[in-house]
Amino acid sequence: MTTKTNPGNFFEDFRLEQEIRHATPRTVSAGDAALYTALYGSRFAVQSADSFARQLGLPAAPLDDLLAFHIVFGKTVPDVSLNAVANLGYAECRWLRPVYPGDSLHSVSRVIGLKENSNRKTGVVYVRSTGYRGSEAVLDYVRWVMVKKRDESAAIRQEHVPQLAGRVAPEQLQVPAGLDFAHYDWGLAGSPHAWEDYAAGEKIDHVDGMTIEEAEHMLATRLYQNTAKVHFDQFRQGREKLGRRLIYGGHIISLARALSFNGLANAAFIAAINGGRHVNPTLAGHTVYAWSEVLEKAELPGRKDVGALRLRTLALKDQPAAGFPDKDAAGKYPDCVVLDLDYWVLMPRQS
Template identity: 80%
Template sequence: MSDKTNPGNFFEDFKLDQEIRHATPRTVTAGDVALYTALYGPRFPVQSADSFARRLGLRAAPVDDLLAFHIVFGKTVPEISLNAVANLGYAECRWLAPVFAGDTLHTISRVIGLKENSNKKTGVVYVRSQGYKESDELVLDYVRWVMVKKRDESAVITDERVPKLIDHLPADRLRLPMGLNFAQYDWTLAGSRHGWEDYEPGEKIDHVDGMTIEESEHMLATRLYQNTAKVHFDQHRQGQDKLGRRLVYGGHIISLARALSFNGLGNAAFVVAINGGRHVNPTVAGNTIYAWSQVLDKAELDGRTDAGALRIRTVAVKDQPAAGFPDKDSTGKYPDSVVLDLDYWVVMPKREKRRR
C-alpha cells in the first residue's frame, strides 16, 4: 500500500516542545469575506464597509476577526486534529494586527502539553498556534487543547505535562489596530446607539434571534477554512459513531454566536482576545442556535479616550430560546442545550466627547 497519503498524527506521535510549520499558506480574498457574510450574516460596520473603516483611520474594512481566526486555525488541522475526538477549549488568544483582503496567512504551532486520558484510548494535546502574514507580522496567537485518538492503545506515554494557562488576559495586553481612532464613529450608520459607557458588569443580554444550521452550510464553512477534520465531513464514518451524525465545527458556532450578538452588542467593533472557551455539547445540522451574553468586566484602555474594552461571556444554546439565560448549575454541570461558553474581550467606542 502506498505511504504517500497523510493519516494525521495520533496522540503518541506528539512530543513536548515539538514545532510544526503548517501547510498551506492562504491568501484571503474579497470572495472569502463575501462567503463568510453569506454564511453568518455579521453586521458589524467596521468590517462591513470600506468607507466606515476609513473614517476611523484604517485603509479599508478588515476581514472579520473570526474569519482570520478560522483560517489560521484551519491550517493546523491536518497535523493537530485530523484524528480528533473533539476540540475542547481555547485560552490566551490575542489578535495582534488586522487582516485585509489580499493578505496571505500561514501558521506555526508548538506542542506545549500532553496528557493521556485514563481510558488509554485518547489523550489531550495542548498547542500554541501563531498566525502570520507573508511579511512575518504576527496577527494571532492562541492556545487550544484537543482530544486525539491513540493509534495503539497499548502505547506507553511517558512524557506528559499540563500547561499553566492564565484565567484571562488583562486589559493592558489588548492591542488595537494601528491608526484606529473612533472620533468619527457614525452611530447612526452603525445601527446601535449603545456605547461603552452604557454597559455594566453583571448585565445580561438576550440576543433574541436564532439561526438554524443547514448540513451544506456548516460543511461549506469548514471547507472555506481548509479545515479537514474527518468528523465534520464523512457521514459514512460518523454514522458508526455513537452520535451517528457529522459534528458541526466548533468555530462555526462561535461565528454564529458572534453574529447573533450584534442585536445587543452592535458596537462591539473588534474581538481582541479570547480568554477561554468550551464546546460544552455537540451540535449537528438541524439545530437552531440562540445566544445570550453577560458583561463580566469593563476596562479603560491605556492612552485611549475614544474607546474602552468590555469582557463578555457569550453562551450559545441549541433548540431553546435564550430568554431564560440557560446556564450551568451550582455544580458546574451544563444543560444539554448549551453548546458554547466563550469568555472574550471586545473593543467598543465611547459616546462621551472626551476625545483628543
C-alpha cells in the same frame, strides 16, 4: 509498496516542545469575506464597509476577526486534530493585527502539553498556534484537543499540563494601528449604545435564532480548509455514537458572534478570547440562540475613544435565550448549552 497519503498524527506521535510549520499558506480575499457574510449574516459595520473603516483611520474594511481566526486555525487541523475526537477549549488568544483582503497567512504551532486519558484510547494535546502575515504575527492562541491513539498500548514518554492564564489582561489588548473612534457614525453602525452604557453583571438576550443546514456547516469548514474527518465523513460518523457529522465548534462561535449584533452592535472588534468550551455537540437541524453577560469593563491605557468589554457569551441549541440558561451551582450545564465563550471586545466611547 509505499504510501504517500497522510494519515494524520495520533496522540502518541506528539512530543513536548515540538514545532509544526503547517501547510498551506492562504491568500485571503474579498470573496472569502463575502462568503463568510453569506454563511453567518454578520453586520458589524467596520468589517462591512470600506467607507466606514476609512472614516476611522483604517486602510479598508478588515476581515471579520473570526474569519481570520478560522483560517489560521484551519491550517493546524491536518497536523494537530485530523484524528481528533473533539476540540475542547481555548485560552490566551489575542488578535495582534487586523487582516485585510490580499494578505497571505500561514500558521505555526508548538506542542506545550500532553496528557493521556485514563481509558488509554485518547489523550489531550495542548498547542500554542500563531498565525503570520509574512513575518508579522496577526493572531496567537492556545487550544487543547482530544486526539485518538493509533496504538492503545503505546507508552507516552513525557506528559505535562500547562498552566494557562484565566484571562488576557486589558493592557495586553491590541487596538488596530490607525484606529480612531472619534468620528464613529452611531447611526450607520446600527446602535446608539457605547462602552459607557454597559455595566458588569448585565445580561443581554440576543433574541434571534439561526437554524444550521448540513450544507452550510460543511461549506464553512471547507472555506477554512479544515480537514477534520468528524465534520465531513458521514460514512464513518454513521458508525459513531451520535451517528451524524459534528459541526465545527468555530461555526457555532461565528453564529453566536453574528447573533450578538442585536444588543452589541458596537462591539466592533474581538480583541482576545480568555477561555472557551464546546459544552455539547451540535448537529445540522439545530437552531442556535445566544445570550451574553458583561463580566468586566476596562479602560485602555492612553485611549479615550475606545474601551474594552469582557463578555461571556453562551450559545444554545433549540432553546431561546430569554431565561438565560446556564450551568447550575454544581457547574453542570443543561443539554441546550453548546458553547461558553469568555472574550474581550473593543467598543467606541462617547467621551
